[in-house]
Amino acid sequence: MADAYAGRRERLREHCGASGADAALITRAANVRYLTGCPPCGATLLLTRDRAVLALPDDLPPDDTGEHLIAPDVTRLPVPAGTDTALAAASAVARLGVAGLAVEEHDLTVTRHRAVAGLAERVRLADVGQAVERLRVVKDEHEIADLRIAAEIADQALGELLESILVGRTERHLAMELERRMIDHGADRAAFPVSVGTGSHSGQQAHQPTDRRVEEGDFLTVVLGARYRGYGVSTARTFVIGAAPAPWQVELHRLVFRAQRAAREALGPGVEQCVPDQSAREILRAAGHTEGSPHPIGHGIGLEIREAPRLGPTDMGKLDSRVPVTVGPGVHLPGRGGVRIEDTLVVRPLDEGGPELLTITTKELLAL
C-alpha cells in the first residue's frame, strides 16, 4: 500500500507543479487519508517536491486507531493536542523553502486560511481546488476490494435481520441492531446512520428512525452501509411485512425495481453521468411519479459516502471504468409510504462483464 500512497502523492505533485505551486497543504480528512493512509483525526498533510510531512495530534491513542496505517515514508510532525495541525504545518512551510503553496480553499475556513497565510510568510498561496477529489474518482483494485468487503458486511447484517421477527419492533431498534451487526461482522462502523422506515415512513431518502413499530401490512425500507478500512457503501431495500402484499404495494415495488434496473443497466464507461438518472426517471414519470426538486439517482462513493461523480438529471461528464457509484431511485407517497431500492456498483466495461454489483441482497419484494 505504501507504493499506492506514494503514487497518489506523485500525481498530486504533478498537478501542483503544472499550476505553479511547489507544495500543497491538504486538510480535508478523506484526502489526507487517500494520500497517506492516516485515518480521520484532524491531521494535515504538507506535500513538498521531495517530502511528505504529516502534522497530527500527539494524543492519538497509539494502540488501536491507525498510527500503524500511516504510510512509513511519511514524516510525522506531532502537534500538541488542541492545536490546529494546518497551522503547525504552515509554520514549517518557510523552513522547507516553499515558494508557492496550494491549499484546499473548499475545506479551509476563511479564518484558518488567514492564519495559514499569516504563518506562511513570503509564500504565495493558491487554490489546489478539488484536485485530490478528482484523483479519488477512479479506484484501484485495492480500494475496490475494500468496497466489496464493506458491501458483504452490509449484506450479511441485512440478511440476518430478515431472518428475525420484525413485527412490533421499533425503527430505532432495528436501525441500532443493523449497526451492531455490521460492527460484529468487521465493519469499522456504519458508513452513515442506518435508516429504517416503516409504514408511512417507508420509501424516504434519509428517514431518521422513530419509535414507530413495524406493523402487519407495512412497507419496510432499510437504508444501510458499512465502512471497511475507510471505504463505505450504501444500499437500500424495501420489503413488505406479512403474508400478502397489497396490490398497490406489488405494483409500486415492481415500478421502482424496473426504474432501478434501467439505471443500473445504463452504467458503463463513456456513458454520460445524467443517463442512468434519466433512464430511471423516464420509467417513474411514465407511471405518474414526479419529484418537486429531483434528487440525483446516485453518486460516487468511497472514502466519503457522497463523492464525485454525481449522477443527477443534468450532470455533464462521462463515467469511467472502476468508478463505484450508488444507484437508488425511490417513490414515496405521502401518508402511505413507498419504495426505495439502492445498490452500490462499480462501473466496468462490457468485456469485463459490465457493471459490478457489490450489494447483492435480493431486490425481490420479500414478504417477511
Place this chain on the structure above:
Amino acid sequence: MADAYAGRRERLREHCGASGADAALITRAANVRYLTGCPPCGATLLLTRDRAVLALPDDLPPDDTGEHLIAPDVTRLPVPAGTDTALAAASAVARLGVAGLAVEEHDLTVTRHRAVAGLAERVRLADVGQAVERLRVVKDEHEIADLRIAAEIADQALGELLESILVGRTERHLAMELERRMIDHGADRAAFPVSVGTGSHSGQQAHQPTDRRVEEGDFLTVVLGARYRGYGVSTARTFVIGAAPAPWQVELHRLVFRAQRAAREALGPGVEQCVPDQSAREILRAAGHTEGSPHPIGHGIGLEIREAPRLGPTDMGKLDSRVPVTVGPGVHLPGRGGVRIEDTLVVRPLDEGGPELLTITTKELLAL
C-alpha cells in the same frame, strides 16, 4: 421558547449593529439552532434588522425531524436539496436592502465565502466572529433543564450497565449497549461515540472501543453522554472488575478522585478559567503524574460537546454563573491502564448552593 429565540436574535442584532453590519448570515449548525430552534440540517439563517429568514433544504422529512421545532416567527425559505443554503440566503440579501453583511468566517470555507460575496453584490461583507458562540456560553434555565435530562439519561444507561455481567464482553458491545440504552431512555442520540476502555485501554481520553474483552482484575473506563433536545453532557467513570482491586488500582483511583474533586470545588462565578485545571494538576503532579502536552481538564458543553469556555492550564478569563462545564482529569499508565473521572456541572454561586452536579452516578471505585 419562541420568545427565547427572538431574544437571542435581538442580542445578535445589537452586536451586528454595533459593528456596523445591518444583517448577519449564520451558517454554523449549533448557532442556527440556538437562534431558531432548527435542528442540524444544513440550514442558514439570514438575520436582518426586521426579519429572520431560514434557508433550509426542501427535502427535510416533514414528520419526524424538527420542522415543528423551528420558531414560528422565522420565515422559511425552502431551497432545492443539494443546493448550498448559504448561497440561497445570500441571493436574498440584495433584495432585502442589506448594506453590510456579517458572516461567520470561522465557519465558511474560502470557496463558500467567495460565492457568498459574488451573490451579495454591492453588499459589504464583515466577520461576525464568534458572537453567537459567546451568546451561547451562559445558559438559560430552559437549556439547563435539557442538560439535566441529558445527564439523567446517561446516568440511567450507566446504572443499568453496572447491574449486568461485564466479564467476557467486548468494549465495542458495551459501547453499543450504552448508546442503545440512552436512546431507549429518550436521548436524541449519544452526544458522542461512547468510549469503553478496559485493561490497558482504561483511563484514556478518547479510546475507540475494540474487540478486547473485559477480564477479571481490569480497570474499566466508560466515557459517555446523551444528547437531549440538542443539548449534550459528558461523563466518565472508572470501575474495577472482580472482587478485590489491586493496591495500585485503589491508590490511582483515589488520586484521580481527589484531583477531580479539587477541580469541581474550584468552580465558581468569577473564578479564572485556569484555576480548576491547576487545582487538579497540582495534586496529580505531586503524585508524580505529568502529561507531555496537557489536555485542558474540561470545557463548556451545550449544543456542542466542546464549546467555550476552555478550562486549560493557561486559559484566561473568568467563569460566569449558569455556565455548564465538564471537569474530567485522568491518568493513563501505558501498558497498565488508568483512571478517568469526569462530570458535567453548572457553575453557580455559593448562595445558590455552589456548582450544580448534573451527572450523579457514584464516583466510588465500585468492584463489579
